[in-house]
């Protein structure tokens with residue numbers, strides 16, 4: 001079935017194939033992608049769209065010497081398969097297996113690590129100018145999707161690149177008219193214009209700018225030109241940025257992709273400066289179900305390709321994302337000032353229903369996290385109550401905006417911080433590991449850490465009631481399964497609770513690790529405190545517990561350095577309380593992809609790990625230590 005594909009162990013093998021065989025190779029490659037993703041889960045529809053593009057790029061450019069930089073990198077499975085990793089595709093996104101994104105430590109063909117979008121043009125320009133500086137003759141190619149193109153960073157890079165008249169940079173815009181959900185914004189409209197009335201006119205443009213060096217395509221251009229006789233061709237946005245714009249061309253047609261790219265390569269060799277190739281592809285291409293529903297097949301789990309995705313018959317546990325989505329609709333019903341904002345993550349953030357029911361109060365701003373934060377700030381200035389649903393990892397993009405535009409002006413924006421903690425298969429790039437440290441140093445910010453679904457709903461209400469910015473952080477997937485109460489009840493701001501009375505040791509849990517803490521405490525005879533808020537810290541409760549216990553343990557699913565545990569240490573020190581203190585959380589390392597439960601266990605953050613850490617830390621007190629007797633007794 002894969003007779004041709006099995007002969008390709010590197011792009012050099014690919015480049016030895018006669019051109020006539022490339023179509024057959026692309027067909028096998030597409031079938032291989034469907035086959036392997038159906039067995040591992042992963043990003044499917046984007047990868048089906050880049051099959052021919054990948055073949056053409058590796059065929060025409062001299063990779064890895066020519067640098068190929070993929071944006072986001074969720075569409076690099078064909079690239080992985082053609083660059084020596086075909087047989088490891090069965091390990092994709094699993095512990096110890098291939099990453100779902102490009103990684104420099106995985107292959108020399110992965111020139112730049114990615115997973116957050118819109119970095120490719122900057123990185124490729126950096127590479128192109130570095131080559132020029134070092135006197136090395138190589139090209140740099142950035143491949144960026146239409147969704148990712150909407151981010152400010154991509155435009156910063158275009159702006160910079162457009163003045164480097166001789167740089168050997170090619171930007172390939174992979175335009176499939178989709179982000180995860182349908183794309184939004186004026187750029188999308190511009191691309192649609194290039195695609196519609198201007199398609200043939202643009203092809204005529206290709207004729208002028210590229211095809212004079214490619215006689216076979218000249219004929220094609222002439223044919224297209226005859227359809228476009230009366231069209232006037234205004235400059236595209238990309239030409240105005242200083243690029244030589246070519247396209248749009250069919251990104252699934254190797255017959256146009258390869259000669260066009262060859263000609264662009266020749267142009268680059270002549271010092272023609274930055275090139276921009278607009279290719280049009282279809283998300284899900286070649287797998288009917290994904291073509292029909294590219295959103296569902298953006299990142300499916302395992303499935304049978306002959307059946308497609310099936311609804312599970314077992315009732316699924318409610319996820320935190322669903323809890324948020326329901327709360328958002330209920331609160332919107334209750335308070336007309338509420339507006340919901342997402343930077344291109346409608347499905348992942350649980351806002352589909354809100355969009356349907358409150359279309360005028362729903363804002364998808366595209367992949368534009370920085371803008372999303374400041375846009376929310378602007379709305380808050382005018383008395384609206386913005387709720388910005390954003391993954392913990394993506395809020396990193398909007399950090400200055402968070403400080404300068406929201407917190408400094410003490411504006412009441414609710415940050416519904418999804419994917420806080422480990423996310424599993426997406427790995428280190430997507431882990432919501434840093435939000436407690438990066439948020440808690442900002443004045444005016446509140447940080448709520450719900451322990452379960454019911455608390456999540458209530459703490460969202462608490463956050464919404466405040467006159468200051470508050471983030472409510474909750475993890476990917478389901479929690480302990482505590483059914484949220486109906487109604488819009490809140491919990492006190494900045495207050496925790498004692499969940500289990502024990503003695504000797506008190507475990508102070510921030511967030512969902514409360515539940516493994518309760519299990520560990522059964523064995524340890526320890527007290528468990530549900531702290532609920534990383535900021536403001538419930539200092540009153542903390543000092544009370546500190547006074548009645550011999551040692552304290554802090555616990556959070558977030559980076560240990562500078563996290564909630566550090567806040568506890570600072571508060572004790574400020575109060576002059578000296579107490580043995582053990583911090584448990586995510587270690588100071590990037591945590592790889594794998595199943596969340598396994599990764600948490602490896603971090604020592606399951607019940608057994610918590611118990612073991614407490615015994616190890618406090619069981620090793622020297623007998624001369626005056627506290628030893630009491631502490632050891634309590635863990636015996």
Ligand SMILES: Cc1ncc(C[n+]2csc(CCOP(=O)(O)OP(=O)(O)O)c2C)c(N)n1
Nearest residue numbers: 046115116117145146147148178179180344
């Ligand atoms: C900074 C950032 N924000 C959001 C995301 C989530 N995300 C991943 S892929 C994607 C859509 C990308 O659309 P596009 O670039 O057009 O690629 P396509 O999937 O259509 O091939 C989004 C929003 C991300 N990876 N990085």
Ligand SMILES: CC(=O)[C@@H](O)[C@H](O)COP(=O)(O)O
Nearest residue numbers: 072074115299348423426476
């Ligand atoms: C590539 C990317 O950033 C998204 O597609 C991400 O993988 C989605 O993650 P969730 O599945 O957690 O929504």
Ligand SMILES: [Mg+2]
Nearest residue numbers: 145146147178
């Ligand atoms: Mg797209």
